Amino acid sequence: xxxILLTAGALLAWTSCAVAGAxxxxxxxxxxxxxxxxxRLDTLQKRVDxxxxxxxxxxxxxxxxxxxxxxxxxxxxxxxxDKVETKTLKDRINLGAELRTRADFFKLKNDANFGGxxxxxxxxxxxxxxxxxxxxxxxxxxxxxxxxITAYKNFANSDNNAFANDSNAAHLPGDSGxxxxxxxxxxxxxxxxxxxxxxxGRQPVSEGPPSELKENRLRQSTYPSLLFDGEADGVVATIxxxxxxxxxxxxxxxxxxxxxxxTNTSVSYMxxxxxxxxxxxxxxxxxxxxxxxxxxxxxxxxxxxAADLVGDGTYVGGTGKADIGDxxxxxxxxxxxxxxxxxxxxxxxSGLNKTDPSGNTVTDAYGRPxxxxxxxxxxxxxxxxxxxxxxxxxIPYKPWNNPKVGFEYNHGSDNxxxxxxxSAELYNKLATRGDAYDFYYIQPxxxxxxxxxxxxxxDYNYTNSGMHLGDFGDSIAELDNxxxxxxxxx
Amino acid sequence: xxxxxxxxxxxxxxxxxxxxxAASGDALFLQSCGACHxxxxxxxxxxxxxxxxxxxxxxxxxxxxxxxxxxxDADLQAVVKYxxxxxxxxxxxxxxxxPK
Numbered sequence: 001x002x003x004i005l006l007t008a009g010a011l012l013a014w015t016s017c018a019v020a021g022a023x024x025x026x027x028x029x030x031x032x033x034x035x036x037x038x039x040r041l042d043t044l045q046k047r048v049d050x051x052x053x054x055x056x057x058x059x060x061x062x063x064x065x066x067x068x069x070x071x072x073x074x075x076x077x078x079x080x081x082d083k084v085e086t087k088t089l090k091d092r093i094n095l096g097a098e099l100r101t102r103a104d105f106f107k108l109k110n111d112a113n114f115g116g117x118x119x120x121x122x123x124x125x126x127x128x129x130x131x132x133x134x135x136x137x138x139x140x141x142x143x144x145x146x147x148x149i150t151a152y153k154n155f156a157n158s159d160n161n162a163f164a165n166d167s168n169a170a171h172l173p174g175d176s177g178x179x180x181x182x183x184x185x186x187x188x189x190x191x192x193x194x195x196x197x198x199x200x201g202r203q204p205v206s207e208g209p210p211s212e213l214k215e216n217r218l219r220q221s222t223y224p225s226l227l228f229d230g231e232a233d234g235v236v237a238t239i240x241x242x243x244x245x246x247x248x249x250x251x252x253x254x255x256x257x258x259x260x261x262x263t264n265t266s267v268s269y270m271x272x273x274x275x276x277x278x279x280x281x282x283x284x285x286x287x288x289x290x291x292x293x294x295x296x297x298x299x300x301x302x303x304x305x306a307a308d309l310v311g312d313g314t315y316v317g318g319t320g321k322a323d324i325g326d327x328x329x330x331x332x333x334x335x336x337x338x339x340x341x342x343x344x345x346x347x348x349x350s351g352l353n354k355t356d357p358s359g360n361t362v363t364d365a366y367g368r369p370x371x372x373x374x375x376x377x378x379x380x381x382x383x384x385x386x387x388x389x390x391x392x393x394x395i396p397y398k399p400w401n402n403p404k405v406g407f408e409y410n411h412g413s414d415n416x417x418x419x420x421x422x423s424a425e426l427y428n429k430l431a432t433r434g435d436a437y438d439f440y441y442i443q444p445x446x447x448x449x450x451x452x453x454x455x456x457x458x459d460y461n462y463t464n465s466g467m468h469l470g471d472f473g474d475s476i477a478e479l480d481n482x483x484x485x486x487x488x489x490x
Numbered sequence: 491x492x493x494x495x496x497x498x499x500x501x502x503x504x505x506x507x508x509x510x511x512a513a514s515g516d517a518l519f520l521q522s523c524g525a526c527h528x529x530x531x532x533x534x535x536x537x538x539x540x541x542x543x544x545x546x547x548x549x550x551x552x553x554x555x556x557x558x559x560x561x562x563d564a565d566l567q568a569v570v571k572y573x574x575x576x577x578x579x580x581x582x583x584x585x586x587x588x589p590k
Contacts, residue, residue, distance in 0.1 A: 253586065341514065
C-alpha cells in the first residue's frame, strides 16, 4: 500500500515538474509519454480506491483485495471444509464404544433356598467381558435418536444364568451374541401449546440414578434404579414444567411399557383373543426436578403399576404360567452432587410396593400352588419397602486423577419387590430382602479409562429376593463379593 | 455435649477441600462467557457441546478468542476444563428428554 502511494506521489511530483518546471519554466514532453503517465495515474487511483473499500468499516476483506496466494489458500480451506462438512452430514450416526472386563471373587453362604440343604459355602470367581456400541444421531433439531447394542459374555461362555428375560437381555452375561440394550427416539413436536416430548422405542430405563456415581459417568436412565432397573419397550410422554414452575429441569412423565405380550402367532398374526394370558402393562408417572437452590441435584417422585403380572413357574423350579395379579410401587429419590462444593455426592432413595393377587397360581419346585407373593391357596395382599442410600467422595488429588471412593447401603423388607432385574451387577443388589453394604474405589487413569475395586456384603434376612412368586421364608444366606474391573469408553 | 458438636462440626469443616473456595468452571462459564454469549448478546450463544474436547483446548491454546475475556489463567483453565468435560465427545447423560 505504502509502496503504491509513494510511487504515485513520485509520479505526481515528476509530472508537476514536467508541467511547471522549477521556477515557472515549462518542460515539454512527448504527448504519448504524457498520456501514459495519466493512464498510469488512473490505474493507481483505481487500485487505491479498491484497497480503501477493502478496509472499510465493515472490516470484511474481499477475496479480490487479497493477495493471490492468500486467496488461493482460502479457496483451498473452503474446499476442504466443504468435504469435511459433506462427510459429517453423511455420517448420520455417531458411534461410541465401551469395553469392560470384570472379575468377581465371591463367597456365598447358602441356606436351603440357595443350592439346597447340605451345601454350606461356595467360593468361586467369575470373569466377564462387556462390549457396548453406542449410537446417537440428531436426525433433525427436534428428533434425536439414541441406541446401544451390547455383547455381555462370560469368559468361555460356560455359565448358566437364572431369571433370563427381556428386561435383562443385555445386562445378564451369556454368550457373545449382540443384544439390543436400548434404541429410542426423542421427538419434541413443534408448535405445541405446552412443552411436550415423546420418547418411543426401547427406553433408557436401566442403570438409573444413583448408579452413575458408582459407574463413574453421567446419568444413564430416566427412572431411579431402586424402582426400575431393566430394559423395557414403551412410550414415554414428558411435559416440561420449567417454564411454569421455574424449577430447572422439572417435568412430569407418563410412561407405558409392556412387560409381557401374549401374541399367539401360531393362530394369527395379531394378539389371539382367546390367548391364555393377559399382557403385562406397566403404567407409570414420574415427576422430577432439580431441587430449587441446590445445584446439580435431582428429586424424583414415582408411582408405577404393573397390571396383570405373568408368573412363570420355571423361575421357581416348577411349571406353569399364569396371570398372578397387580403390583403397585411408589418411590422417592433425592440426590445432590458435589454438595456445597465439598466433593461429596449424596443420595437417598426409598420404595414401597403393594400387591393385589388375582388368585391364579403356578406350581413351584415342591408342587405347591404359587401366586403373587403367596404360596398355597391364599390370596393375601402384601406390602414391602426398601431404602437405598449412600455417598461418594471425589478425592481432590490431581496426581492420581482425582480418585473416588463410595459407600452404598440398601435394606429391603420381607415382601420387598421392584423391577430391578437389569442390574449392572451380577447379583440383583437392590432387590435384597435384608441388608446390603457396598464399598468401592474408582481410579481414573485418564479421561477414557478407569478401574474400580469393590467389595459387597449382603445379608439375606428373607428368601425370594427379586422374586414376585411365592411367600418369603427366613434366610441365613450371605454373599461376600470382592471384584475389580477395567472400563474403557471412547 | 455442646463441645462434642463443636468438635464434630470442626472436623467436618476440615473435610471440605480448599478447592471449594475456588470458583467452579460452570459458574465462570455462565458468568463470564454468558455475559456476551447469550440471546441478544454481543456474541452468539455457545454450548460446550459445540466442539469436541480437544478442539476446545486447541481453540484457547491458539488464542483464537478474538475478545479479551479479562480472566486470570486459572479461571480460564477452569472454564476450559468445564467445556472439555461437557464437550461434544464427552460422556453425555441419557434419559428421556425434558422439553423446555
